[in-house]
Amino acid sequence: MPTESTRIRFGTDGWRAVIADGFTFENLSRVAAATASWVTNTYGAGSTIVVGYDTRFLGERFARRAAEVMADAGHDIVLSTCFLPTPAVSWATKEYGAQAGVVITASHNPPEYNGFKIKGHFGGSALPEMVAAVEALVPADPVGPAKESGRNRIEERDIRAEYVDMLRRRIDVEAITSSGIRVVHDAMYGAGQGVLSEVLGGDHVVELRSSRNPGFDGVPPEPIEKNLAGVGHVIRERSCDAAIANDGDADRIGMFDEKGRFVDSHRLLSLLVDYLARDRELGGRIVKTVSTTDMLDRMADELGLPIDTTPIGFKYIGERILSEDVLVGGEESGGMAVKGHIPERDGLFIGLLILEMMARRGRRLSFLVRDLHERYGEFGYVRSDVHLDPAEKDE
Structure with a gap:
């Protein structure tokens, strides 16, 4: 039976929890696996998912782990080379023709938190029915370690620089x-x-x-x-x-x-x-x-x-x-x-x-x-x- 530290609840804009309590690599991997399953069920294997992160503690490592889990599930991942704004990931998701985006962030919340936001193919926050579908797919069991074949599906890209160029144009x-x-x-x-x-x-x-x-x-x-x-x-x-x-x-x-x-x-x-x-x-x-x-x-x-x-x-x-x-x-x-x-x-x-x-x-x-x-x-x-x-x- 899930405990408070393992139960995954999505709020108004994703899932967040206290780092090293609810927000652990294990729980993050479960949420990433659920997201990958939802993408597979909706768009098929081999879809593209954009992944980014903000300046919070261990943001890069959490983002890479999420990318590895979703790549292991058979998807192509575009991973940011640096921290970047959430709207940059939203824009990139639409601009690249990706099926989903993921941002490791707890937005405006206190520093002890981190979180997981999902973006739709249209370049905005995932709709309530999308989030509900992901939450229903979160596995109870831990997710295994990354596979080499999955790592080969991860492309690192300077999304932030492209976002800045877009702002200059608009x-x-x-x-x-x-x-x-x-x-x-x-x-x-x-x-x-x-x-x-x-x-x-x-x-x-x-x-x-x-x-x-x-x-x-x-x-x-x-x-x-x-x-x-x-x-x-x-x-x-x-x-x-x-x-x-x-x-x-x-x-x-x-x-x-x-x-x-x-x-x-x-x-x-x-x-x-x-x-x-x-x-x-x-x-x-x-x-x-x-x-x-x-x-x-x-x-x-x-x-x-x-x-x-x-x-x-x-x-x-x-x-x-x-x-x-x-x-x-x-x-x-x-x-x-x-x-x-x-x-x-x-x-x-x-x-x-x-x-x-x-x-x-x-x-x-x-x-x-x-x-x-x-x-x-x-x-x-x-x-x-x-x-x-x-x-x-x-x-």
Whole structure:
């Protein structure tokens, strides 16, 4: 009978557990085997699976073990040569024509955790039915050691470099750099470190917490205001125009304006809708989770856009992006996706898009936020976290 240390439960975006307790090489191998079985059942043997990892403890070794297990099951593996953002794996999964992607990451969670995210062939989070199918296939018995024949099916590739090139193509880098914008990038010791400097050039970016530190200095890598002490001071001290903060795997975002004031996800989502609808003249549906601002409802009414509300969890937004014409999808926790990019959260791309908006309009971020409030009204927001163990969640 499975114990708490061997039972595998997938949450809203994959499986995660405490390293050396639930998240062990043995349990990881079981989850990788289940993923490989699901891919075989769905697409057949010899499918392609992209594998990446973030900056957490033993990330490279966990990723390689997952790759070996899935290669032993008869699949071709594209393994990242370095740590990289989760959206890079999502993009690569679609770009390479792969059938699935896997990221070894616990995202914004405390440093003692690691996890296993599954990506669909479409370049976004696996749909609920996919995850349920994988969970049902997790074997009870341990998985054997890697075989040499499987190792021969693993191709190592610099996915991160290709992702950076893609960002340069999809963002008006010239508008941002020629405007003279300088931005602080707080990578929170996560997998997004260095990316903005490579896209915009080092003269335009001041890097914070941009090194490998699996302990995250004891601060969970979640880009919310209480975890970003000191960012505002650096903005003012270095005369920067804004700051972008990303979580551990860089799919979430928080920002600060030039005065060092935090700009939360509700306002960032509203800015994206305003920019894409008014400046880029794009249409489509707004999809938000139930915990996200009502400002979007007012904007949708004025801009003539349909809007829908989903339960908590980006997977519900992802489903809508795949089946409908969605302009912007987002959640309170800082995960956002927009038309023309991948059907997935990408905190780096969203940050660059906001910088593009600032550059093309010739306005500071504080002005853009104030202008939103003047046109659509003031909306307040308070967050309070309540932590539950898995048994309590089941109840």
